[in-house]
Amino acid sequence: MNDRNNNSLPTMPLAMTLVGQTVTFAGVRNAGRGLTHRLAEMGLAPGENLEIINRGPGPFIVSVKGSKFVLGRGMVHRILVRPE
Amino acid sequence: MKDKHLTIALAGNPNSGKTTVFNAITGARQHVGNYPGVTVEKKTGSATHGDVRLDVVDLPGTYSLTAYSIEEVVTRNFLLDEKPDVVVDIVDSSNLERNLYLATQLMELGVPLVLAFNMSDVAASRGYNIDEEKLSELLGVPIVNTVGHKGKGISELLDAALASVGKTTSEQRYPNYGREVEPHILQLTELVEQKCSKQRSRWFAIKLLENDDETIKRLGQVCPEHIEELTLEAERIRKHIESICGDVAEIIFADRRYGFISGACTEAVTQSVERRHEHSDRIDAVMTNRYLGLPIFAILMYLVFQLTFSVGNPVVDAFDGWKGDLAGAVSGLWGESGADSVLRSLLVDGIIEGVGAVLVFTPLIMLLFLAIAFLEDSGYMARAAFVIDRLMHKIGLHGKSFIPMLIGFGCTVPAIMATRTLETRRDRLTTILVLPLMSCGARLPIYVLILGAFFPINIVLWLFGIFPVTNHALWLFLIYMIGIALAIICAKIFRGTLLKGEATPFVMELPPYRMPTIKGLAIHMWERTWLYIKKAGTIILAIVVVLWALAYWPKLGDEKRAVFEQQRTVVQAEQQADATQISDRITKIDAAEREAELEHSAIGRAGKTIAPVFKPCGFDWKISTAAIAAFAAKEVFVGQMGVLYSVGDDVDEESVDLREKLAAKYTPLIGFCIMLFCLISMPCMVTLAVTVREAGWQWAMLQVTYLTVLAWVLTTIVYQVGSRLV
Incomplete structure (x- = not known):
């Protein structure tokens, strides 16, 4: 993904974050235009803050713009975030 | 208004309480297409407000008007083709920013629009203070507070909707995409107007820049001779924008729309207490x-x-x-x-x-x-x-x-x-x-x-x-x-x-x-x-x-009937047997006759x-026909x-109860086999028809075949093993 915010902090997969952490969405690995666009329309655009509410055995629940989302097991490994 | 018959379309995000508003407006007067999917089928209802008859269409819940899911395509095509008299966008007012995203797209599309700020009670309880008047001014769209499940604000909503019918959309605001992007949108808008469509030209231009397949298809039908020129131009502009802004064009558009919303909300919404979803x-x-x-x-x-x-x-x-x-x-x-x-x-x-x-x-x-x-x-x-x-x-x-x-x-x-x-x-x-x-x-x-x-x-x-x-x-x-x-x-x-x-x-x-x-x-x-x-x-x-x-x-032929009749006469003629014995034997003959009739x-x-x-499954011919x-x-x-x-x-x-008859005729093992077979075997006719419609013939045939074969094989195994064990 493009580095829009010129943030020098390295990115990491969402899967490595902990419950209660707030991170900045940086992008999705190997995502087609369609997926990136759809996520952006749901509010998951680069630079957006997201809070990790819960992590199940696979999927995560995150909070973005006041809504909660389930991100599936495959997604949490592909979504890249930056720690606050 | 000469015509007192109007169509209102309800749009909104999934979970915005759209259905509760729809129910509140139409009550029981609803018509559902063949089957109500949870989200997809087109639901319509009717209502009267004052002396106006209303047809209310409950559009599928969508986050956007992009064409990624069938719901979005359905919603979009309805708005473009059926041209409802007014669109009511149901907004979850406790989650304004995300819900207003769809509203920005509706504004860009240029439909007569009213916003229903639904679940306003929840928003209030979460400490949101929304200045509707100001927000309405900023967005250029009327806003009405509603609480769908309590039926609050519905009458006011309909008033506002009727007032918006036929209104020019000139006072509606829409997102400004900034000085890097906006001139290019105008440029492409002009091109669309010249070559293709005077209506909704800005919206078409934006969708072209977003590389929206459905829009390209639609414009291709309106002006097939110019579509290539338009897509090439859009492609060129998109590359240009992406090189300047350093991001994919669609993301830039989504981001700016959220920026527009967030700007409006900062001015019109305050939050008194920090309580979210607790x-x-x-x-x-x-x-x-x-x-x-x-x-x-x-x-x-x-x-x-x-x-x-x-x-x-x-x-x-x-x-x-x-x-x-x-x-x-x-x-x-x-x-x-x-x-x-x-x-x-x-x-x-x-x-x-x-x-x-x-x-x-x-x-x-x-x-x-x-x-x-x-x-x-x-x-x-x-x-x-x-x-x-x-x-x-x-x-x-x-x-x-x-x-x-x-x-x-x-x-x-x-x-x-x-x-x-x-x-x-x-x-x-x-x-x-x-x-x-x-x-x-x-x-x-x-x-x-x-x-x-x-x-x-x-x-x-x-x-x-x-x-x-x-x-x-x-x-x-x-x-x-x-x-x-x-x-x-x-x-x-x-x-x-x-x-x-x-x-x-x-x-x-x-x-x-x-x-x-x-x-x-x-x-x-x-x-x-x-x-x-x-x-x-x-x-x-x-x-x-x-x-x-x-x-x-x-029916059984006369000769065969005569055989049973003769048997009865013989039994009745027997002197030595007592009355109960005779009636028992008669009953048996009757049953045999019925059985023979059915088999005939x-x-x-x-x-x-x-x-x-x-x-092999343990079924007799009666169970077979029923199956x-x-x-x-x-x-x-x-x-x-x-x-x-x-x-x-x-x-x-x-x-005699059907259950008793079955119990007398079959074993529990056969009973279990019936349940197993009915569970697995081919789906019903209606399911088949829907599968054909949704997936196509080949898949429907595969479904019927594999399920029936599976049912037969498993039931046979259970029966054969079971009957040897029992």
Whole structure:
């Protein structure tokens, strides 16, 4: 993904974050235009803050713009975030 | 307004309470297309406001007007093609920013628009202070506060909607995309106006820049000679924008729209206390807990079925009694000589026994749909998808596929429609193929009939000391589990062979928990129950009459009748036997005659022809014909057994319960085999039709074939092994 915010902090997969952490969405690995666009329309655009509410055995629940989302097991490994 | 007949379209995000507003406006005056999918089918209703008649269309819930999902395409095409007089966008006012995204797109599209700030009570309780007047000014759109489930603000909403009809949209604001992008949009807008369409030119330009396939297709139809020029120009501009802004064009547009919203909200919304979702969060801490999530899910499912049966069964028994009374009363009209009346047999043995056997189970179906409606409306369904995601992932699907499967416990048809929310065709096809294995409500009557006949009900244990667990509940649990297990195995096989491919990304919004309203539950339950009743009164009635006729004709020839008559005369003539012995033997001869008559009938002959195929499964010709008739609708199995065991019954004879007849005729092993076969074998006609429509002929044929073969093989194995063990 493009580095829009010129943030020098390295990115990491969402899967490595902990419950209660707030991170900045940086992008999705190997995502087609369609997926990136759809996520952006749901509010998951680069630079957006997201809070990790819960992590199940696979999927995560995150909070973005006041809504909660389930991100599936495959997604949490592909979504890249930056720690606050 | 000359025309007092207007169309209002309701748009909105999923979970914005759109349905509650729709229900509040239209009440019971709703028309649903063939089947109400959870989100997709077009629902319409009517209402009158003042002296204006309104047609209200409930559009599918969408986040945007991009063409990524079928819902979005449906919504967009409706707005573009049907041109409703006014569009009401239902906005969850406790979650303004995300909900207003769709509004910005509607504004860009240039439709007459009113915003309903729904759930304004929730927003207030969360400490949001919204200055509607100011926001309305900033957006250039009227705003009305509503509380859908309490019916608050609905009249004001309709006032505002009627006032907006036919209004020019010039005062509506729309996002400004900034100085890097905006000049290029204007440039492309002009080109669209020159070459193609004066209407909605800005919207078309933006969509072209977003590389929206549907728009390219649509413009291609309007001006085929210029479409290439337009797409090339759009492509050039897009590259240019992307090189300047350093991001994909679609993302820039989405980002700026959110920026526009956030700008407006900063000015018009204040939050007095910082409280977000805390009520939902607390419930979620338990419901989606890593360790508790699955057990809670399992217990909830179990309770759904246990409650359905413990409440439903006594009512079903009462209905069954009334059915018997009705049959007796109708028979009584013919008196003693009625035994040979064709009309009596059609009414009593055909219609009352056949259709009645199906209708008697309505209370169970109703309760099951009520429970499913509760899970959907409360928001738990989405949590179940989260909890089950890991398991689903193992079979190559994801949690979202589980929602159609849960609906499948009610009826496979709406479940197949609900697969439209799945993004990829691979996921959809896999889910559709295994959906019939989720035992639907129409199969319930079969299980209940069989269990009642072969397994006397008793309480096996007390759960937590208060919930009685019956052996019937355990048997049912087993049957449902077999269905689920087979679905998992089959899905895994399909994903590994025909529908290979990587798992698709799973993103789903979790709605906040809400107490379902009685009205909402009642409407959801009723619209599905009504379909069941309607089916009984139409398709099933027709089939039952045909089956009855096939079981009634041709009659035994006079010679054969004479043989039975002679036997009776012989028995009666015997002096030494006492009266009871004689009457016993007569009854036996009567039964033999009835049996001979049935075997002589068209259905008897057809059944005998196909019976060898089902012999390995332990089925006689009667079960075989019923199993095949069940293709029309699963519950026909019960009706057909009712007819087969009723035709030829003597009028005067005390009508013996169908269950008792079955118990006398078959073993419990055969009973179990019937349940197993009905669970797995080919889906009903309606399911087949929907599968053809949604997936195509080849997939529908594959579904029918693999399920039927699987059913036959498994039932045969169980019967052959079982009969050697028992």
